[in-house]
Amino acid sequence: MKQERQNRLRHGGIWFGGQILRAAALIVLVSVLAFFLVSVSPIDPLQTNVGQAALGAMSREQIEKLEAYWGVDTPPTERYLSWAFDFLRGDMGVSLLYRRPVAEILAEKLGNSVWLLLSAWVCSGLFGFFLGMLAGHRRGGSADRFVTGLSLVVASTPSFWIAMVLLLTFAVQLKWFPIGLGVPIGAASEAVSLADRLYHAALPAASLSIAGISSIALHTREKMIEVMESEYILFARARGESEVCLILRHGFRNILLPAVTLQFASVSEIIGGSVLVEQVFSYPGLGQAAVTAGLGGDVPLLLGITVLTAAVVFSGNLAANLLYHVIDPRIRKGGTE
Amino acid sequence: MEKEILRIERLSVSFSQYGRGLARRRLSAVEELSLSVYAGEIVAVVGSSGSGKSLLAHAVMGILPYNGRLEGRIWFNGEPLTQKRAAKLRGKELCLVPQNVSYLDPLMRVGEQVTGGRSSPSRRGKCKSVLAGYGLEAGVERKYPFQLSGGMIRRILISTAVMETPKLVIADEPTPGLHPEAAGRVMGHFKEIAKAGAGVLLITHDIELALLTADRVVVLYGGRMIEEAPASAFSDETKLSHPYTRALCRSMPKNWNPDGERLCDTGDILSYMRKEYGR
Known part of the structure; x- marks a missing residue:
């Protein structure tokens, strides 16, 4: 032992x-x-x-x-x-454009972006998972046709275009949300509350999540269809389990694993998408800094951002791998018994 | 005479299928099948693969795929078995024992699957005693399907039926992949279930195993029933009426004799059957 x-x-x-x-x-x-x-x-x-x-x-x-x-x-x-x-040696250099240490700028920009990235990541994961389950439960049904259609349209729409449409509708026309930036204009940084930050991140986060939903929904749907056609669902049905019971007890359990992997792998898509979306909303985050650094030839800052995002994406994939070992009993116990 | 648990009259199962273009055609899988199962009796349905055996089971349980169509009549316990009634009775009075491990949720502990979601302390207790009754060690209910051997899985699957008090148990190929001794033990379990008063419909392609346990044998070919005979008839082939059944009988090693080939050419019979039944 x-x-x-x-x-x-x-x-x-x-x-x-x-x-x-x-x-x-x-x-x-x-x-x-x-x-x-x-x-x-x-x-x-x-x-x-x-x-x-x-x-x-x-x-x-x-x-x-x-x-x-x-x-x-x-x-x-x-x-x-x-x-x-x-x-x-731990020195990331000094940004040529901002004339401040790169590490300091990264911390500031990441602090701005983290709310945006995190909320977009969570929302797209949850909604995508839910929609995928709904669609896959009855293949070819009206919910399936709706979700599949929506996902295909969204998947073929660039995220910056979604961002512009949201900006025009909810910020310019309806005036529900600010038209850009990360904090209220003219407010002292001490006076900015978390609510202010979330309020400003709402539209960019929504554009990012919408763009991210489609792949998760379509993959979850595919897996859900596979599960619903499996023999263990047939047997559960033969044992008199209700439809809701089938989905919650067997469906959920069996599509959770691939969904978790997919969710962590989608970190790269969210970060990639944020570059364009932050540009549309003039959101002072990591993505916008990357664009500024690239266009201005600020090599130390650009390399800093690249290394940081590569590390984040890598940890996302690593987390997916580790979680698989924790969640799946076939991997968790397979080696020991 | 014991009570008639299941009566099937002129049951047909067909599927609609899209062929080339938009042409839609019906593919019939089971045709005009009639049989009865009485309480305390084991009826074996024997046939080669593709003869519609499993579909017969699914039709009775009411779990045919969405494009399947069912014709004919089924009575269960004296009353017509409609889809609605089947949905209410399955898992309680009407139990299916499926083929293999793929019918178990790979990510759920087997104990939870045997109790079937209705997990009260008394049910958990019963689950433990049922599993122990089948010679499964304590603690097996905490394991996942992939951790168990084929024989153990088989006993787990039977346990799911014994957890209830079924009037009819349909066993769909309960023995493939087991060595003869283990298969014999599994058959013993079904005999016990029949002795307890339930009817057992045993679906198998293994004629020897069917004769070992069943009271009556129904032979299917190409979705049609070609013979129904008591198990004892298979010891004297003159009591069997259909040439296919006789060939089947003679193909068993214990009935094989050197001039068997001359008496009956299986190849001839099969080519005749293909012409006659179209498959």
């Missing part, structure tokens, strides 16, 4: 070490790729941030100083390596 537990612990340790290695490899590759893409991008940081006219009026020395500041005169490999060594 003791031996067995030790074995399991050792296996767990090896598995976890492997995951950490994978995460490290992923982050290295992602940062290299992001850096490579910025260096081949045709954007000249001087022209973009200083402006053509101002650049023309400057003296040679001034321009050289600026070039040194933006790192135009240093070869790319050298720039990447110096960033990477600093990063390993």
